[in-house]
Amino acid sequence: MINWANFISQVFNGLALGALLALISSGLTIIYGTLGVLNLAHGAMFMLGGYAGFVAYQATGSYIVAVAAGALSLLVLGIVMERVIIRHFYGRPHEDQLLVTFGLSICFVELVRFFFGSESRNVPPPGPLSGVVSLGFAIYPTYRVALMGIVAVALVVLFLVLYRTRLGMIVRAGIEDAVMVDSLGIDVYRVFMVVFGIGAMAAGFAGIVNAPVVSLTPEVGEAILVQTFVVVVIGGVGSFPGAVLGGLIAGEIISITSMINPGYAYVMLFAAMTLVLMLRPHGLLGTPGRE
Amino acid sequence: MSNSKHSPTRRDFMRLGLGAAGGLAASGGFIPRVFAADQPPIGTFPAGVSGSSVFIGIAVPRTGTYAVQGEDELKGWQLAVEHLNSGHPLMKQISPKTKKGVLGKEVKYGVADSAAKPNDAVQAEQRFITENKAVLMTGSTSSAVAVALNKLAQREKVLYVTGISGSNDTTGKDCVRYGFRQNFYGQTAAAAIGPVIVKAYGKNKKVAYLTPDYTYGHTVTKSCQDYLATAGWTTVTNQVAPLGAPDYSSYLLNVANSGADVLINVNWGHDAVLSTQQAQRFGILDKMKLVIPYQIPFLAPEVGNNLTAGVYAATDFWWTLEDKFPLAKMFVDEFRKKFGYNPEWGANNAYMSFAMWADAVENAGTFYPPDVIKSFEAGRKLQSTVGEVYIRKEDHQCVRPVIIVQGKKQAEMKNKEDFWNVLEIVPGEGLMQKPDAFGCKLGDYT
Numbered sequence: 001m002i003n004w005a006n007f008i009s010q011v012f013n014g015l016a017l018g019a020l021l022a023l024i025s026s027g028l029t030i031i032y033g034t035l036g037v038l039n040l041a042h043g044a045m046f047m048l049g050g051y052a053g054f055v056a057y058q059a060t061g062s063y064i065v066a067v068a069a070g071a072l073s074l075l076v077l078g079i080v081m082e083r084v085i086i087r088h089f090y091g092r093p094h095e096d097q098l099l100v101t102f103g104l105s106i107c108f109v110e111l112v113r114f115f116f117g118s119e120s121r122n123v124p125p126p127g128p129l130s131g132v133v134s135l136g137f138a139i140y141p142t143y144r145v146a147l148m149g150i151v152a153v154a155l156v157v158l159f160l161v162l163y164r165t166r167l168g169m170i171v172r173a174g175i176e177d178a179v180m181v182d183s184l185g186i187d188v189y190r191v192f193m194v195v196f197g198i199g200a201m202a203a204g205f206a207g208i209v210n211a212p213v214v215s216l217t218p219e220v221g222e223a224i225l226v227q228t229f230v231v232v233v234i235g236g237v238g239s240f241p242g243a244v245l246g247g248l249i250a251g252e253i254i255s256i257t258s259m260i261n262p263g264y265a266y267v268m269l270f271a272a273m274t275l276v277l278m279l280r281p282h283g284l285l286g287t288p289g290r291e
Numbered sequence: 292m293s294n295s296k297h298s299p300t301r302r303d304f305m306r307l308g309l310g311a312a313g314g315l316a317a318s319g320g321f322i323p324r325v326f327a328a329d330q331p332p333i334g335t336f337p338a339g340v341s342g343s344s345v346f347i348g349i350a351v352p353r354t355g356t357y358a359v360q361g362e363d364e365l366k367g368w369q370l371a372v373e374h375l376n377s378g379h380p381l382m383k384q385i386s387p388k389t390k391k392g393v394l395g396k397e398v399k400y401g402v403a404d405s406a407a408k409p410n411d412a413v414q415a416e417q418r419f420i421t422e423n424k425a426v427l428m429t430g431s432t433s434s435a436v437a438v439a440l441n442k443l444a445q446r447e448k449v450l451y452v453t454g455i456s457g458s459n460d461t462t463g464k465d466c467v468r469y470g471f472r473q474n475f476y477g478q479t480a481a482a483a484i485g486p487v488i489v490k491a492y493g494k495n496k497k498v499a500y501l502t503p504d505y506t507y508g509h510t511v512t513k514s515c516q517d518y519l520a521t522a523g524w525t526t527v528t529n530q531v532a533p534l535g536a537p538d539y540s541s542y543l544l545n546v547a548n549s550g551a552d553v554l555i556n557v558n559w560g561h562d563a564v565l566s567t568q569q570a571q572r573f574g575i576l577d578k579m580k581l582v583i584p585y586q587i588p589f590l591a592p593e594v595g596n597n598l599t600a601g602v603y604a605a606t607d608f609w610w611t612l613e614d615k616f617p618l619a620k621m622f623v624d625e626f627r628k629k630f631g632y633n634p635e636w637g638a639n640n641a642y643m644s645f646a647m648w649a650d651a652v653e654n655a656g657t658f659y660p661p662d663v664i665k666s667f668e669a670g671r672k673l674q675s676t677v678g679e680v681y682i683r684k685e686d687h688q689c690v691r692p693v694i695i696v697q698g699k700k701q702a703e704m705k706n707k708e709d710f711w712n713v714l715e716i717v718p719g720e721g722l723m724q725k726p727d728a729f730g731c732k733l734g735d736y737t
Contacts, residue, residue, distance in 0.1 A: 006548040013540050118358035120564050120593050132574040139547060141572040144540070214538060215568055215593070217561055219355060223537040258541035263504055263531040265541065 009138035010255040016144050018251025019151040020210055024224060025231040025243040026158055027202030033238025034174045034195045037086060038094065040101040042203050043225030044108035049074045049204025050211040050220060051112055054121050063126040067208050074204025075197045082196035087189065105221075113218040120215035123208070143212050150209050155244060158202065162240055171195055176287075230273045236286020245284055330659035333737055334448030339424035340658040344397040347372070347645075348419025350412040350430035350440070351454060353404040356535045357432040357560035360588045360637050364432060364454050365402065366630050367641030372398050374625070374642075375649055381621040384674055385643070386650035393649050394658065405430055407534070407560075409439035416440060420447055426658055427452065427648055432560075432637065433534075434458030434507035437472075444469035445734050450660055452644040455637050457559075457585045459510035462688035463729025468736055469660065471667055471682060473647060473689045474607045474640045477511035478729075479722040480584045483693035484605040485518035487715065488582055491603065492553060495523035499551035499579070501542065501558050501566050504531045507585075511557045515584050527551050532558070532566075539566040543573045554579040563587045567594050588635030591698060591710035599698035599710060606694045608639035608676060609711050619676040633708050639676055647673060647682070647689070661736040677716065685726030687733065690719040 028042045039045075053070030057063065085104070089097045124130065125143035133142045162168035170191050173181045182188050207221070214220060227250060235246025253272050258265040282288050330336070339345060349368055352361035374382040375398045378391040392398055401423060403415030412430055419425040428444060428451045431437035437456035444451035445467035453461060453472045457480070462472050475483075498519065502508040508531070516526055528549040530542035543566070546554060554575060558566045563583070567590070570576050576598065583590070586606035591599040610633035613620035622642060626634040634642075650673060652658060655666035668684035680691040696711035704710065 003548070006545065009544045009548060010541060013544055017538065017540065113354070118354070118362065119589065120561060122568075132572070138544060139574045141574075143572070213569075213572075215561075215565055217358075219358075219535075220537070223535055227537070255541040255544075258530075259545060262542055262545065266533055266536075 005137050006259055007256075009135075009140075010259045011252065012135065012138065012140070014252035014255035015248065016148050016251070017254060018248035019148050019155075020206060020213075020247070021224075021227060021231050021250050022244040022247025023151045023154055024203060024206045025228040025235070025247050026155065026240055027199040027206070028228050029232045029235070029238055029243045030162070030171070030202070030240065031196055031199035032232070034171050034178075035086070035090065035192050036094075036178075037089065037097050037196075038101065039199070040098060040225070041081075041105040041108060042101075042199075042228065043221030044105040045074055045077070045200050045203040045221070046207040046210075046224055047112065047216070047218065047221035048077065048108055049207030050123070050216045051116065051121070051207075052204065053208030053211055054123050054216055057123050063123075063212075066123060066211075067205070070208025070211075071201050071205040074207075075201035077204075078197040078200025079193055081200070082193045086196060087192070090192075109218045109221075116218070118217060120217050122215050123211040125212040141213075147209060147213065151206075154202070154205060154209075158198075159240065161198070167191065167194065227269070230269055233273050233283060234276050236283025238287065239283065239285045242283055242285035249284075330657065330662070331737075334660055335420055335424040335426055336659055339426040340396065342396075344399045345393060345426045345658065346419070346423040347398060347400040347427045347429065348416050348423065348425040349400055349402045350405040350415040350419075350428070350436070351402065352407040352432050353402075355406040355408075356562055357407040359593075360455065360560055360635070361405075361407070361432050363588055363635045364637040364641045366626070367634065367638030368400070368429065368645060370626055370629060370638075371642045371645035372400055373629075375645065379625075381618065381625060382646055382649070384618055384621070385646040386653055386673075388653035389649055393652050394656070401425075405432075405436055407433040407436060409433075409435050412436045413439050413443050416443055417447075420449055425449060429641070429644060430454050431456045433505070434461055434510075435505045437461045437470075438465040438506060441465055441467045441470040448660055448737070450648070450663060452648055454644075455640060456507070457511055458506040459514060459724075459729050460506050462686045463510075463731050465506075466686050466688075466731040466733055468664060468687075468733040471644070471647070471687045471689070473644045473680075473691070474636070475585075475605065475691065475693045475719075476688070477507075477514040477585070478724050479693050479719065480511060480605040481514035481518040482722040483715075483717040484582070484584050484603060484695055485515070485522070487695050488553070488580075488603050489519070489522040489524070492580055495525075496552040497527045497550060498524050498553045498555055499527055499546040499549045500529040501539070501546070501554070501556045501570075502529055502531045503558050503562060504533050507559065508557050511585055512555075515555055515557075524553075532562070534562065536562060536565075539569045540573070542566075543570055543575060546570070546579075547573055547575050551579055553582055555582045555584060557584060559585065559587050563590055564593045567598055571598055586636065586696065588637050592708075596698060596701055596704065596710055600700040602698040603714075604696050604698070604711070606636050606696055606711075607691075608634075608636040609694055609696055609713055610634060611709070611711070611713055612677060612694065612716075615713075615716070616676055616678060618674060622676050643675055646675075664736060680719070683723070683726060685733075686729075686731040688723070690723060692719050693717045693722060 049070040052073040053066035056069030057066035129143040231246040235242025257268040405412035431454040434456045437453045459477045502512045583604040586604040613623045651666040655662040695715040
């Protein structure tokens with residue numbers, strides 16, 4: 001279905017999809033880049049943020065409260081996870097980190113299934129943002145348009161934290177050389193805890209703001225996790241701007257390919273990742289030498 | 292702290308992450324429960340019937356896109372086993388020779404989570420065959436699983452009755468001598484619902500399809516296209532999406548820009564829930580009529596009856612058939628008593644498939660698989676929850692009615708589960724293709 005109206009619609013939709021992927025991926029890349037921990041529970045944390053928000057929405061009927069609950073509960077969970085479990089794995093092989101986060105992810109998913117079942121749960125968009133809006137070239141759900149703004153604000157806040165604060169400076173220094181940061185007398189463990197919490201909060205926030213777009217199920221984080229890995233690889237491991245760029249590229253690939261042949265939308269995403277790895281192994285905005 | 296852990300490399304990320312992320316979906320439970328004649332040994336016979344019990348292996352999705360429907364199916368099988376072992380009057384109505392158990396042997400079963408993945412299902416069933424000497428396999432809710440288990444059944448010479456499977460291929464080009472299907476499928480769904488929607492919406496309409504990218508989706512969409520072409524309906528777009536797609540926006544934009552009059556959503560399970568909800572949010576359902584050719588259990592409560600009100604759907608069973616068929620009433624009552632809700636069609640299909648197997652074994656007088664198959668193929672008419680049915684010997688497809696329903700508005704619902712109004716009960720005979728039309732070659736008995 002190739003025509004200009006559809007093309008512009010799909011480009012716009014790609015931006016919307018990409019923005020969300022960028023937000024989720026930024027949490028993943030910050031954690032991996034700083035702590036060196038490959039967090040396979042990131043998708044489950046995205047799901048938990050959605051369910052935490054759902055519970056809050058059921059109790060209060062307020063979208064704002066739901067978003068706050070989704071983000072803050074994951075911030076707390078992230079800090080607890082780091083303190084109780086993750087920190088014991090900093091000195092362990094990557095495989096151990098991978099197994100423990102994978103195990104946590106299974107526990108989170110099955111706990112949610114135990115309490116909520118497999119049926120989908122809905123968090124409706126707030127009243128003023130429900131319905132559709134005419135963009136001239138397409139009719140588009142109002143909430144999805146608003147979501148682009150919400151995600152953009154969240155990404156700007158993350159950017160400011162990472163690039164305009166002392167904490168951010170330490171985090172970025174830690175990504176480059178954690179041993180040096182450690183030897184400068186900075187309590188890196190404390191920073192790590194905060195970083196893990198922020199990464200978890202980004203996932204939780206994405207989970208709840210995305211809840212009115214998709215219906216929640218215990219597996220909602222599974223498919224998105226694979227995509228976020230692709231985004232991080234395309235953008236560059238440990239690179240926050242890379243996660244944003246990678247997310248937008250991934251969103252556009254899925255959207256535009258589906259216009260030409262929907263059956264290849266996700267195949268093309270992996271083809272693009274392969275291409276990036278061949279031509280620029282450290283990712284588009286990653287640091288050379290990290291391959 | 293080693294330097295390496297703080298200077299993660301892209302290679303580490305790729306090695307650890309992508310490989311493991313791919314394996315994320317591979318989790319699954321495995322909960323075997325138990326264990327189990329003068330013909331030559333074949334398959335698990337006679338080892339599987341040498342004791343006082345026989346074993347059935349059930350591989351059903353309890354996680355993933357089809358988890359909700361899988362749980363309902365499982366309850367149907369559980370009720371059937373209970374009724375077989377107790378010689379319940381409902382079971383005796385369907386399988387008149389049943390006393391207690393099957394040929395006097397207690398029926399036991401094991402359950403594994405297939406997650407609707409063929410590999411998981413085959414591994415689970417292979418284990419049930421090897422460790423438990425299963426005399427019968429069941430499972431699916433995905434035709435990809437049904438086709439894979441068909442092939443396993445034929446190779447291992449162990450009988451298989453499908454769970455939910457809507458692909459024409461299951462009893463078409465991928466049919467096997469050892470496999471049997473009770474429920475309706477693409478061809479019969481299209482032939483039953485086609486005249487209803489043509490009558491409702493007129494001729495020469497433009498149609499957009501949402502199709503899941505595997506055998507079920509392809510064949511159901513094809514059957515709908517073939518039938519509707521006879522009324523001048525044309526396909527303006529067919530959006531093929533992978534099973535478990537996390538978002539349908541890009542597909543729905545194509546649909547929105549297609550100029551279609553009717554949206555036929557072939558997606559199933561959670562995919563159907565998500566795509567239908569998102570279609571509404573894109574304003575598509577205000578412009579196009581929604582049709583569901585292969586009804587999805589629990590769709591209406593999950594998306595809300597405001598989206599299903601007025602929607603036409605084809606299905607295998609709906610609980611209000613209890614007003615028309617005595618056995619349906621017995622089944623619904625028993626199911627509701629045990630599980631606290633009205634059964635969906637997956638549960639009914641599960642119950643019926645075990646009852647039909649029991650009838651075949653009782654009439655064969657043996658568990659010897661070739662004799663049980665011949666008993667199935669005898670064309671005996673059975674009383675069922677939707678009237679008289681039988682297995683067609685040429686392709687092992689049950690000849691049974693297809694139920695056409697239409698979604699009720701909130702004001703029309705008599706209780707919170709009263710989502711669909713039964714419009715028609717279309718007899719099966721006239722809906723089915725010729726036995727060889729889809730390339731069925733059943734294979735050998737031994």
